Every structure is written in structure tokens, then in C-alpha cells.
Amino acid sequence: MLTPRHQALLMTLAGMTVGVVAFGTVVAVNGGNPFAAHDAPVSIVSPSPSSTPSHGDGLAGDNLQYVLQNFGTDDDPVSAEVPTGWKSSQGGTRPKYVDPTGVWQLRFDTRGSKQSPDQLVKNRERSIDEKDLRVLNRDDGLLVYTYTDKARGPRMGLSRWISLDNGKSTAVEITVGGRPQDEAGLRAVLQHATDTLKLPVAPGDNRPN
Known part of the structure; x- marks a missing residue:
């Protein structure tokens, strides 16, 4: 027991x-x-990137691709390359191509003028009625300026008038618009449009396209 x-x-x-x-x-x-x-690891889910493109660093001209656009009239057709994705709501002699976000734009005016590019630079400078207007350049048919838009804030414009007769008259105006921090990209767009611009040449006319 x-x-x-x-x-x-x-x-x-x-x-x-x-x-x-x-x-x-x-x-x-x-x-x-x-x-x-x-001991099991904790899974960290990163937030998805925003679908809205960032424009804080300015327009990067090196990253742009271009596509040929035709405008003008049947009798006087004109063409030039504009950034891919920039659309115009109208053709004809004054098309304006705008990027999908509405920040940047490229405009052509193919109506021509009997005035010289330098005269048109002076006329445009006098006609701009914008707040805080500041002209940065007005030489060789190029007008560069900044101003403040009531809705969009600080803006920049670059307008170039192109002559085919050694500056006696003007054939085309090309204007680009954006913000001051976009200057390098806007200059690239303006130069590319100028380099690829093709205008009609009348019979017997030896002016370059």
C-alpha cells in the first residue's frame, strides 16, 4: 500500500x-x-504610385518623343514635329498643341506677316497684358517672357518669328508656353519645331523649306 x-x-x-x-x-x-x-515576417505593402505625373522638376526636353503633324491649308500645307501625346483641337493656320495635363503648349501661326520678325517682337511685347510681366529676351526674332496667371500662377512664354527673306517679312510664328522651371524643356520643344518645320515653296522660289 x-x-x-x-x-x-x-x-x-x-x-x-x-x-x-x-x-x-x-x-x-x-x-x-x-x-x-x-517570428513570422510582417509583410509591408508599399503605396501605389500616383497616376498623376509630377511636374515639380520642370519639363525634361531629353525625354520627349516627337510625331509629325500637318496643318496650314490645302494651298499652303505646313508640317512640323510636336511632342508625342500633345493634341490640338483645331488644325488650319493656327493650331495649338497641348499636353494631356494642360501644363505645356505649342502653337503655330502660319498666316505670315509683311512685318519683320523684330517688328513683331516689339508689337507682341507691347500687347501682352499680364500681371508681373518680365521680358527676358527680345533679340533675333525671339521673345522670352514670364508673367503671373491668375489661375495657374507663374508662367513663361517663348515666341519665335521665322523669316524666309532675310528678315524682310515673317512666314511663321511658333510659341511655346509653360512655367519658369520648364525653360530648358520649352526651348528644346521650340527648337525642334523650328528644325522640323516645312513650308510650301512657290514655283521658282529658291527659299529653303
């Missing part, structure tokens, strides 16, 4: 055995690691 002391000892051993079995069950469920639930 077991004494009370022996009975107490057996109960203690039985309790320890149950505890070990229970612990072993937890280990098996957790794949051999009792702390697996705490």
Missing part, C-alpha cells in the same frame, strides 16, 4: 508528464518552433 507521501509524488510526476505532452503538441502544430507565430 502506498503511503500518502508516495501518492503525492506520483501525482506530481503525472502532472509533469501531461505538461510535456501538451508542449510537444504545440511544437508539432507550429512546425517544430513554439514561437513561430511571433
